[in-house]
Amino acid sequence: MTLTTRGHYSIKALLDLSLLPNYGPASVRTIAERQKIPAPYLEKLLIELRRAGLVRSLRGVYGGYQLARPPATISLRDILTAVGESPTPLFLHPPQPEDGTADWVTLSLWQRLHQKLQEALASISLEDLYFDARSWQAAQGDGATFVI
DSSP states (O other): OOOOHHHHHHHHHHHHHHTSGGGOOBOHHHHHHHHTOOHHHHHHHHHHHHHTTSEEEEOSTTOEEEESSOGGGOBHHHHHHHTTOOOOOSOOSOOOGGGOHHHHHHHHHHHHHHHHHHHHHHHOBHHHHHHHHHHHHHHHOTTOOOOO
């Protein structure tokens, strides 16, 4: 599986929000600066994440984006799906009957690996990443800023 820029930036943005008190709000510009993401690109991703119900936008002087659900209820699969990312098995086309047993076994292997990957993405929550980030920050000392 390859994590595309869309997926990577989306995870970074939501993790950034999860590190804030009450999970935000934070402006696009603030998130973009902290996470080193181009603001126009981040804005598009946050709109898709809002449509999927993962973030909400708040208007006004203290507005911005905020997590719409607790981090424990947001999986990596939720995030990736929201921005149109879906890991696909490498073996995309079923073998033909004349291709032989080895090709059918390979297809079966890729299907199983794909299923395990989907299960893993569904089982890893934003909260899990939050605790990983906090552990990393603690190991770095007080002045560490989290950028993934």
